[in-house]
Amino acid sequence: MISGQPDQSVLPERPARAKKHTIPLTNDMSELKKNRTSRDRMGSVSTDLDEHTGGGLGRGDGEGQMMATAGEGEGGGASSSLKESQKVNLEELREENMGLRKRLKELESQVEDLRLKYSMALAQKDRQLEQKDFDKLTFSSILCDPNQQDCPIILVSSGFCDLTGYSPWEVIGVNCRFLQCEDSDMNVIGQIKQYINRIVNEPTVHLCDDLVVKILNQRKDKRRFWNLLHISPLMIGQRIYLIGVQADVTHLDVDPNNQDHRDKVRQVVKKIFEMGEVHSELCI
Ligand SMILES: Cc1cc2nc3c(=O)[nH]c(=O)nc-3n(C[C@H](O)[C@H](O)[C@H](O)COP(=O)(O)O)c2cc1C
Structure with a gap:
């Protein structure tokens, strides 16, 4: 037996490899x-x-x-x-x-x-405007007589003349529609007309029944501006008159259909009425 070679006969039998x-x-x-x-x-x-x-x-x-x-x-x-x-x-x-x-x-x-x-x-x-935005506006005013033919202007404030460029003698006795231009919204004009008719034809006038609109107007020199217009009735004796308050809002995004904006306009108008500015400013 050659040394180093294992004797196969004494080795344990190798288990058969599992078939793959x-x-x-x-x-x-x-x-x-x-x-x-x-x-x-x-x-x-x-x-x-x-x-x-x-x-x-x-x-x-x-x-x-x-x-x-x-x-x-x-x-x-x-x-x-x-x-x-x-x-x-x-x-x-x-x-x-x-x-x-x-x-x-x-x-x-x-x-x-x-x-x-x-x-x-x-x-x-x-769209949220601050009250101060409205307070900053310059308001003008006119008084119209709906008892007369075509509801003419009977009094104007100096502010109205500044805003429109017209003198008092040019506008007194005239209906305020002269401020309108061909691009003024006919629906808004209709709204104003309806409002005036309601105030004039109602036996009991609601003094707090006002109107706020925004209308495109033009000055005497043809420059256009967005006019924020507030109209309300005013009783003098037994007669009813209509007072109009205007402000140039060309640079302010006011929406009269927005309840909040309308309320703010009312507050300013109320304030200037209380201060007597409108009445004392009006002149013939
Ligand atoms: C007090 C008062 C102020 C008014 N202010 C203006 C105004 O500043 N700008 C304007 O375009 N219309 C203004 N209007 C409306 C016109 O005068 C007129 O009533 C409107 O055009 C509707 O009538 P009409 O369809 O016969 O034109 C005012 C009306 C009243 C009664």
Whole structure:
């Protein structure tokens, strides 16, 4: 016996190597991989798949084939249970996908809602004018007599002459529509007309029943301006008159349809009435 060579007869018999069976699963595996990839993208862990594949798929093992050390009969069973599990996974993924799509739609509509609310809030903020914005305005005034034909001006303030460029003798005895131009809003003119008719024709006049409008007017020199006009009735003895208060609001975004703006205009007019400015300023 040559030294160093083990004596085969005394060595324990080597156990027979387990027979390797190759189960070709080309299509199934690529389907499995697809599942894994889409699921992993969603941040989910495919532990159920790993159980079947020995966790090797994600690392590139067993490309196109799965090597299983199993008996002949067991190979078919593993394949069908794998298919079953794939079906379940696909179904779960579909449901998850549908759920996510639904949630996405909900979130999108919520975002749209918020966007709308935000832009409305911005628009509202822009329209909020401070009382001081109105206090800063220069008001002028005129007194008209609705008892006379065509409701002429009978008194004007110096402020009205400054605003319009006309002298008192040019406007007294004339209806104030001479301030209007071809671009003056006919609806607003109609509103004024209706208001005057209501005041004149109502047996009991509501002295607090006023009108606030904004109308495009033009001065004697043809320069146009936005006139914020407040009209209210005034009782002198038993006769009713109409007092008009005007302000140039060309550079102020006043909206007479906005309740808040109307209230602020009323406050200023009330203040100047209380101070007697309108009455003392009026002249023939
Ligand atoms: C007191 C008073 C003040 C008025 N001030 C103005 C004014 O500053 N600017 C204007 O365009 N119209 C003003 N108007 C309206 C016109 O005089 C007229 O009433 C209006 O044009 C509607 O009538 P009409 O359709 O016959 O023109 C005022 C009316 C009254 C009674």
